[in-house]
Amino acid sequence: MASVYLKISILITCLIFATAFQLLLPVSEAYYSRSLKVGYYRSKCRTAESIVKSTVRSYVKRNPGLGAGLIRMHFHDCFVRGCDASVLLDPTQANPQPEKLAIPNFPSLRGFEVIDAAKAKLEKKCKGVVSCADILALAARDASYILGNISYKIPTGRLDGRVSNSTEALLNLPPPFFNLTQLVASFARKGLSAAEMVTLSGAHSIGRSHCSSFTSRLYPTIDPTMNQTFGASLRKRCPQNTTNDGVVPQDFVTPDKLDVQYYKNVESLTALFFSDWALLTSGETNKQVETYTKEPEKFKQDFINAMVKMGSIEVLTGSPGEVRGTCRFVN
Numbered sequence: 001m002a003s004v005y006l007k008i009s010i011l012i013t014c015l016i017f018a019t020a021f022q023l024l025l026p027v028s029e030a031y032y033s034r035s036l037k038v039g040y041y042r043s044k045c046r047t048a049e050s051i052v053k054s055t056v057r058s059y060v061k062r063n064p065g066l067g068a069g070l071i072r073m074h075f076h077d078c079f080v081r082g083c084d085a086s087v088l089l090d091p092t093q094a095n096p097q098p099e100k101l102a103i104p105n106f107p108s109l110r111g112f113e114v115i116d117a118a119k120a121k122l123e124k125k126c127k128g129v130v131s132c133a134d135i136l137a138l139a140a141r142d143a144s145y146i147l148g149n150i151s152y153k154i155p156t157g158r159l160d161g162r163v164s165n166s167t168e169a170l171l172n173l174p175p176p177f178f179n180l181t182q183l184v185a186s187f188a189r190k191g192l193s194a195a196e197m198v199t200l201s202g203a204h205s206i207g208r209s210h211c212s213s214f215t216s217r218l219y220p221t222i223d224p225t226m227n228q229t230f231g232a233s234l235r236k237r238c239p240q241n242t243t244n245d246g247v248v249p250q251d252f253v254t255p256d257k258l259d260v261q262y263y264k265n266v267e268s269l270t271a272l273f274f275s276d277w278a279l280l281t282s283g284e285t286n287k288q289v290e291t292y293t294k295e296p297e298k299f300k301q302d303f304i305n306a307m308v309k310m311g312s313i314e315v316l317t318g319s320p321g322e323v324r325g326t327c328r329f330v331n
């Protein structure tokens with residue numbers, strides 16, 4: 001009997017402590033609790049957005065490919081644990097397999113040095129204020145303007161995550177051999193529609209691909225879903241049985257322009273991936289591809305809306321989020 005009373009009183013004591021803790025939590029969290037809004041840093045670090053912009057500009061002018069890298073990096077960040085800069089974390093003894101080492105990211109993901117440079121300037125100016133997740137979202141926005149004259153406001157106020165797991169990257173990032181059903185499902189899991197998937201795929205009008213991402217379409221025979229002339233020229237740039245993995249532009253016509261040429265390439269079967277061709281395999285997505293080839297302004301507007309939406313996937317705005325001191329390591 002006595003032991004039952006003891007257990008009950010221990011239980012009650014625990015409950016009291018747990019409640020007290022809960023009351024304390026909002027106080028310690030308040031400092032870190034944010035909400036996404038356009039111009040979040042205006043009052044906290046007035047020049048935050050212009051510092052990111054000037055940094056991105058200086059790197060992308062020298063190497064437009066880095067702009068493509070930043071747009072892709074933002075996508076790969078947002079699809080794994082939300083837009084929380086988890087993709088930026090380096091391997092450590094405690095966490096030897098972060099996202100950036102996963103097959104879809106390594107060694108193809110690029111632009112990390114741009115984020116590092118912006119972060120270093122921001123830490124000097126406004127220590128501990130601007131999150132790496134926001135820097136990446138702003139950098140992708142600025143790259144879209146430089147490469148595509150696509151200009152938009154993006155809400156900020158994201159916090160940085162403390163977890164990065166390569167298996168999660170592998171499970172959440174769509175590979176280039178996915179068919180339409182699989183692509184649509186992959187985007188739906190992140191709250192994005194088939195139409196938004198088609199719109200965001202337009203980013204394949206810039207940057208490059210490693211041969212290994214599409215050689216299964218070249219050998220032993222050129223995939224019948226690929227333009228055979230195009231396939232023959234790709235074979236020359238991506239020979240079989242070599243140890244080094246070459247790269248080719250995504251868009252051979254306007255390689256450094258974020259424009260609707262991608263959709264023209266999809267139609268002429270001269271886009272690199274099976275996943276690009278797959279956009280032609282339903283009436284609706286096929287029609288959307290065709291519309292974009294004729295209405296570049298519509299593509300621009302849809303791209304803006306889809307990027308803002310992608311940038312809000314599962315964002316961290318409170319505990320356990322933090323503002324990292326350096327984007328490669330948790331605090």
Ligand code: HEM
Pocket residue numbers: 065068069071072075108109110174175176177178183197200201203204206207208209210211213250273275
């Ligand atoms: C629809 C599903 C998608 C698949 C299957 C896919 C797959 C790929 C693959 C395999 C590469 C080449 C990587 C390499 O070998 O170097 C690539 C490059 C790229 N992707 Fe995607 N992607 C998809 C969607 C997106 C989205 C939504 C965006 C951004 C909004 C994006 C932006 C890019 C960019 C900019 C590059 C060039 C990167 C560079 O030059 O460094 N992709 N993608």
Ligand SMILES: *[C@@H]1O[C@H](CO)[C@@H](O)[C@H](O)[C@H]1NC(C)=O
Pocket residue numbers: 149
């Ligand atoms: C850039 O985009 C704006 C708005 O869409 C447009 O008014 C302007 O003409 C474009 N500039 C160039 C150089 O294409």
Ligand SMILES: *[C@@H]1O[C@H](CO)[C@@H](O)[C@H](O)[C@H]1NC(C)=O
Pocket residue numbers: 165166167168
């Ligand atoms: C990474 O994620 C996978 C899949 O969710 C999980 O099985 C694994 O335990 C995680 N690894 C670590 C180190 O947390």
Ligand SMILES: *[C@@H]1O[C@H](CO)[C@@H](O)[C@H](O)[C@H]1NC(C)=O
Pocket residue numbers: 179180181182
């Ligand atoms: C897409 O791939 C999945 C998995 O391999 C398969 O079950 C499905 O039938 C495919 N869908 C189409 C339309 O090819």
Ligand SMILES: *[C@@H]1O[C@H](CO)[C@@H](O)[C@H](O)[C@H]1NC(C)=O
Pocket residue numbers: 240241
């Ligand atoms: C490439 O290697 C494969 C086996 O590894 C072989 O069957 C094929 O004949 C080789 N092709 C060329 C062009 O050397």
Ligand SMILES: *[C@@H]1O[C@H](CO)[C@@H](O)[C@H](O)[C@H]1NC(C)=O
Pocket residue numbers: 227228229230267268269270
């Ligand atoms: C195949 O690609 C070439 C350019 O590489 C293009 O001129 C031709 O129109 C394309 N063929 C078809 C059927 O779209």
